[in-house]
Amino acid sequence: MANTPSNMLPLETKAPNFNLFDTVSQKMLSLQEIKGDKGTVVMFICNHCxxxxxxxxxxxxLANTYYKKGIGFIAISSNDVVNYPQDSPDxxxxxxxxxxxxxxYLYDETQKVAKNYDAACTPDFYIFDKGLKLTYRGQLDDSRPGNGIPVTGKDLKHALDCLxxxxxxxxxxxxxxxxxIKWKK
Incomplete structure (x- = not known):
């Protein structure tokens, strides 16, 4: 289990646009189509991490709570599925x-979106305002597997409340x- 930190994209960065395959609806979805009215959380995750x-x-x-407040949530997996088949779209x-x-839950097959967001790890969280400018990037909270700290989501929640x-x-x-992120070789 690697301990890879976020790269911390500069605040105010405009969210890079994308059009990716949603593994749930089986449709191509763009950031513009699925962003929230008041803000958007973009997170890089995967199945096995x-x-x-x-x-x-x-x-x-958090997504269920903040959707009601106008915040959109988008999950993206950018892992190499040849070497990590447990992260394949199916x-x-x-x-x-x-x-x-x-x-x-979008599949970034080319890994271009992860590179555009300077994503480094799973999970990696980004919050954008209604104009798609970055207001937060980083951790959900201080909890990690095995460290005994409860998962509260306090850092992400605080940033969303501020927004x-x-x-x-x-x-x-x-x-x-x-x-x-499992980069292709």
């Missing part, structure tokens, strides 16, 4: 249904830690 598995239920709970669809993902309340987020934005 213990760090993602550790936070899945909290991410689903398995992504099964995983999304098993975990009750209320958000699209919705039009308050500056003065909290330190810590990098996420997780498995490295």
């Amino acid at each position: 213990p760090f993602v598995i550790h936070v899945n239920s909290k991410v689903v709970a 398995k992504m669809k099964l995983h999304a249904k098993k975990e009750n993902y209320p958000f699209p 919705l309340e039009n308050r500056e987020n003065t909290a330190t934005q810590k990098p996420s830690i997780g498995c490295n």
Whole structure:
């Protein structure tokens, strides 16, 4: 289990657009189609990473809560499925249904989207405002598999509340830690 940190894309960066295959609906979806009215969380995840598995239920709970407040959630898997077949699109669809993902689970086959977002690990979280400017990037919270800290989602929740309340987020934005994205060779 690698401990790879986020790259911390500069704040105010405009969200790179994309058009990716949604493994759940079996349709191509663009960022413009699925962004939230008040903001959007873009997260890079995968099926097998213990760090993602550790936070899945909290991410689903946050998405269900914040959807009602106008925040869109988008999950993207960019892993190399030749060497990591457990992250293939058919398995992504099964995983999304098993975990009750209320958000699209998109497959970044070329890995171009992950590179455009400077994503490094799973999970890697980004929050964009309604104009798709980056307001937060980094961790869900301080919990990691085996560290005994409960999964609360406090960092992501605080950043979303700041966005919705039009308050500056003065909290330190810590990098996420997780498995490295499985890049194609």
